[in-house]
Amino acid sequence: MAAPLTLHVTLTVGEHTVEVGDLTLAPGEQLRPALAALFRSAADAFEITGQEGGEDGTP
Numbered sequence: 001m002a003a004p005l006t007l008h009v010t011l012t013v014g015e016h017t018v019e020v021g022d023l024t025l026a027p028g029e030q031l032r033p034a035l036a037a038l039f040r041s042a043a044d045a046f047e048i049t050g051q052e053g054g055e056d057g058t059p
Helices: 029-051
Strands: 004-015 016-025
Touching: 004 029, 016 029
Parallel strands: none
Antiparallel strands: 004 016
């Protein structure tokens, strides 16, 4: 049986890069739904912190 695969995920937009987290895929698990769930979780965490816009206050 194959071992799970863990990938470190970062997101780069323009000049800004953030670490999103680690994505672990079980053997046979599809990447697209797993990535969608990871980014939904990251978006929820971002909303909880109340952050909005860049460091200079721009949206």
